Amino acid sequence: MVVLSNNDGCLISRSDEAKVLGFKMGEPYHQVRPLLELSRVKVFSSNYALYGDMSRRVVQVLSEFAAGVEVYSIDEAFLDFRGMSLLAPDLQRYGEQLRERVWRDTGIPTCVGIAPSKTLAKLANRLARKQKSSVKMLNNEADCQTALAQTLVGDVWGIGRRYARKLREQGIMTAADLAAQPESWVRRHLGGVVGLRLWRELHGQPCLEWNPAEDGDDEQLPPATGRHSLTHTRSFGRPQHELTALSEAVATFAARTGEKLRRHGLAAHLVTVLLGTDRYAPGIDSATRTAVAHLPIATDDTPLLTQAARRGLRRLHRPGVAYHRAGVLLSGLETAGQGQLYLFTPAAQLPPARPQLMAALDRLNNQFGRQTVRLAAAAGPKPAWEGWRAYQSPAYTTDWENLWQVK
DNA sequence: TCTGGGGTCCTAGGACCC
DNA sequence: TCTGGGGTCCTAGGACCC
Numbered sequence A: 001m002v003v004l005s006n007n008d009g010c011l012i013s014r015s016d017e018a019k020v021l022g023f024k025m026g027e028p029y030h031q032v033r034p035l036l037e038l039s040r041v042k043v044f045s046s047n048y049a050l051y052g053d054m055s056r057r058v059v060q061v062l063s064e065f066a067a068g069v070e071v072y073s074i075d076e077a078f079l080d081f082r083g084m085s086l087l088a089p090d091l092q093r094y095g096e097q098l099r100e101r102v103w104r105d106t107g108i109p110t111c112v113g114i115a116p117s118k119t120l121a122k123l124a125n126r127l128a129r130k131q132k133s134s135v136k137m138l139n140n141e142a143d144c145q146t147a148l149a150q151t152l153v154g155d156v157w158g159i160g161r162r163y164a165r166k167l168r169e170q171g172i173m174t175a176a177d178l179a180a181q182p183e184s185w186v187r188r189h190l191g192g193v194v195g196l197r198l199w200r201e202l203h204g205q206p207c208l209e210w211n212p213a214e215d216g217d218d219e220q221l222p223p224a225t226g227r228h229s230l231t232h233t234r235s236f237g238r239p240q241h242e243l244t245a246l247s248e249a250v251a252t253f254a255a256r257t258g259e260k261l262r263r264h265g266l267a268a269h270l271v272t273v274l275l276g277t278d279r280y281a282p283g284i285d286s287a288t289r290t291a292v293a294h295l296p297i298a299t300d301d302t303p304l305l306t307q308a309a310r311r312g313l314r315r316l317h318r319p320g321v322a323y324h325r326a327g328v329l330l331s332g333l334e335t336a337g338q339g340q341l342y343l344f345t346p347a348a349q350l351p352p353a354r355p356q357l358m359a360a361l362d363r364l365n366n367q368f369g370r371q372t373v374r375l376a377a378a379a380g381p382k383p384a385w386e387g388w389r390a391y392q393s394p395a396y397t398t399d400w401e402n403l404w405q406v407k
Numbered sequence B, C: 001t002c003t004g005g006g007g008t009c010c011t012a013g014g015a016c017c018c
Helices: A016-020 A029-038 A048-062 A088-106 A118-131 A141-149 A161-169 A175-180 A183-189 A193-202 A243-263 A302-316 A355-368 A400-406
Strands: A002-004 A011-014 A068-073 A076-080 A112-114 A135-137 A229-240 A266-276 A288-299 A323-335
Touching: A011 A016, A048 A068, A048 A076, A048 A088, A088 A112, A088 A135, A112 A118, A118 A135, A118 A141, A118 A193, A141 A175, A175 A193, A183 A193, A229 A243, A229 A266, A243 A266, A243 A302, A243 A323, A243 A355, A266 A302, A288 A302, A288 A323, A302 A323
Parallel strands: A112 A135
Antiparallel strands: A002 A011, A068 A076, A229 A323, A266 A288, A266 A323
């Protein structure tokens, strides 16, 4: 079985059998499609509503096992065991219990890595998965050394393809080799302070921030370091030239960013529009061009965001150019309703804030489906630029139509 | 017809300011 | 030989993560 990226573009997830058959992560679907059919591999479009909901359920279980849970990605979380008085053997057992509970309540298999730093915990988790032991603990010098020696340098969290190659060229093959380098060398060759943090983390010295889940049924958490930006971008099903179509796309994307903003209780000062040509066309100085609009006061109001985004688009758009991708990026984020007051402009002249209207909009769209109510500037149900999703599985846990079927 | 999307952090050059 | 120094903003790009 394989799962495809948005627009059914690339292979982004593969079962063990598909891996054995030689299908690679990130391979373009259209290139391997005949081979997939020949091998009778089941193909699925990605289904983020389903994954998001299952992820939420797993996190719910995790939060019963530690005071602090940091949701790092859709399928990973850090648990804060500081201050817990469990001794090593009990900690191991605790990890196993956690895993059993997640399995029982969600049917999702997990692995647990326990270590003094995030980077070492990731490394331990990886070994747990490889060694089929499900829980791996690194709580003394000897175990850490063994684990580092068993890990290729490219498999360390924070070492990507480029750094891995560079390190290998220097004869640094394993995480242990990297940890053995002098600090100054690491600082010089591995992106400055970024590399330094990584190196210290490998030595069991926590250097990465603890960012607990913002979630918050009851907030007694440290100040949210929060996110700095929020985007919605899409590749088009086919290239778009016309300002009208692009404008509809950008308005639709702006509305999505507005929804995300309100869900997180944030407001944005800066609205960036991105417009991209064909990334794969040879020779063209392709790439993405951007335009930024500054809002006088931070807002989470969809009409204002849309207006700003469309203004930016008009500045970017060149007639006759084939655009393959567009997006809206919001930055300069702050907590909604806690913004700087405006000194010189009388309140009556400020852009209108319509929290109730936005709340009503979100309620309707949550209840009756995305885009049930939208701005006229946004695109209708089947826009020309929308891509494919040919093999979508049902979102059983979130889609009320499917819930009825299950009944 | 055809190659994902959402993030973070860091660096650099050009245009501009005083 | 020799060209000020300290800023900001904008845009772009490189590295990494999932």
